Amino acid sequence: MKKVTLIVFGFIFFLTSQLVMGQKGNDKITPDQYINKYKDIAIQEMYEFKIPASITLAQGLLESGNGNSELAKKAKNHFGIKCHKEWTGKTFHMDDDEKDECFRKYNNPEESYSDHSCFLSSRERYSELFEHDITDYKRWAHGLKKAGYATNPKYAHILIRIIEENKLFLYDSQQYTRTSKSKSEKNTQDITLDFESSDPDDFESISISGSNRKVYVNNGIRCIRAKKGDNFRKISDELEMLDWQLARYNDMKKGDRIREKDIIYLQPKKKKGSKAYHKVKPYETMHSISQLHGIKLKQLYKKNNMPAGSIPELGQKLWLRKAKK
Numbered sequence: 606m607k608k609v610t611l612i613v614f615g616f617i618f619f620l621t622s623q624l625v626m627g628q629k630g631n632d633k634i635t636p637d638q639y640i641n642k643y644k645d646i647a648i649q650e651m652y653e654f655k656i657p658a659s660i661t662l663a664q665g666l667l668e669s670g671n672g673n674s675e676l677a678k679k680a681k682n683h684f685g686i687k688c689h690k691e692w693t694g695k696t697f698h699m700d701d702d703e704k705d706e707c708f709r710k711y712n713n714p715e716e717s718y719s720d721h722s723c724f725l726s727s728r729e730r731y732s733e734l735f736e737h738d739i740t741d742y743k744r745w746a747h748g749l750k751k752a753g754y755a756t757n758p759k760y761a762h763i764l765i766r767i768i769e770e771n772k773l774f775l776y777d778s779q780q781y782t783r784t785s786k787s788k789s790e791k792n793t794q795d796i797t798l799d800f801e802s803s804d805p806d807d808f809e810s811i812s813i814s815g816s817n818r819k820v821y822v823n824n825g826i827r828c829i830r831a832k833k834g835d836n837f838r839k840i841s842d843e844l845e846m847l848d849w850q851l852a853r854y855n856d857m858k859k860g861d862r863i864r865e866k867d868i869i870y871l872q873p874k875k876k877k878g879s880k881a882y883h884k885v886k887p888y889e890t891m892h893s894i895s896q897l898h899g900i901k902l903k904q905l906y907k908k909n910n911m912p913a914g915s916i917p918e919l920g921q922k923l924w925l926r927k928a929k930k
Contacts, residue, residue, distance in 0.1 A: 609794040613853060633671070633673045636771060638671075639665070639669075641924075646714075647661040647662045648888065650721075650722045651777070652889075652893075653710065653722065653892075654722040654723075654726045654862070655726075655739060655864060656722055656725060657736060657739055657777045658776040659768045659774045660742055660749070662768075662771075662773050662776070663746075663764045664721070664764065666771075667767060667780060668683060668685040669683040669685075676697065677714075679710075680695075680708055680709070680710040681710065681714050681716065682697065682708055682717050683708055683714055684721040685701075685708070686709050686721065687701075687706060687708050689858055691817055693710075694709060694710065695709075696708065697709075697710040714814070726862045730752045731748075731752050731754065733748060734748045735862070738773075742764075742765070746760075746761040746762075746765050746768075749761065788889055808821035808822060820871070823868070823899045824843060824875055824878060824899030824900070825875065826871075826899045827871045828868050828869060828870045829865040830868065830918070831865060831866060831869050833865040835865070837849075837861075837863065839854050840869060851869070853873075854872060854873050854874065855868075855869055855870050856874070856892060856902040874895065874900055875901065876900070877904070878898035880898065880925055880926070881926055881927075882922050882923060883898060883922075883925055884920060884923075885917045885919055885920060885923060891905055898925055900925055907928065908927070908928045909923050909924055910929050
């Protein structure tokens, strides 16, 4: 009887161990799972920084091993970005090209995606990338390799293969490309985004500045629309202002990249908007909404009981005048 019992328990133990081992072997994230998990963030970053979502996702898949690498799991670093001199945040050390190299450590993957966008958009050696069309992922891939993002000589070809195998280019063309559809046609399911929804052409025009810039008024604040190639230094020199002051008025830093047709305020934004609330549209950010309504970014977070840096949800009602109860 004891022998039979031991055999039964042994068999149960074997099955249990095999089940556990099977679960451990299947806990790795697949490419499809990774894409579904992070595609919305990549598209959000594309809107914010004009970096193709396909490129961001392909780099994330490659650099993090679909989110399964030690760096991605322990440091939430999905793009292999090293510390560099300016980094003052958390760090994670591991062997890479050299022994015990310093990598940036984040609180969550979203921070890694955001820092990746800032990393590319704030460095001069990547500036040529932003001259390429948002849908030209091949040029972006080769541009990244040329700028020295990775040492692998086949880096560009690997990114292109990942994009094409997973059809990541669809996130660029379908989500970003503007259309000339009429307003009545824009209610169809194949709607594409109009990224000029925050275009100040709808604002009251008051004058032309000495530098031949059209000046508008929104929420009682003077503003302009950025031209191609603008930065805070160029605008401030033309309008005889201080670049750091101009950046502060727009809840930005003076080194931040300015996109063509961005709203740039020439005076401090207000604590309240002129409307009661704003309903979040696809891929809008808290910053783009604060610019659209001329309300301080800090106040927008505060009025809606949201922590700084959080992302609004599609369809969410954001209060602009009274604080959310």
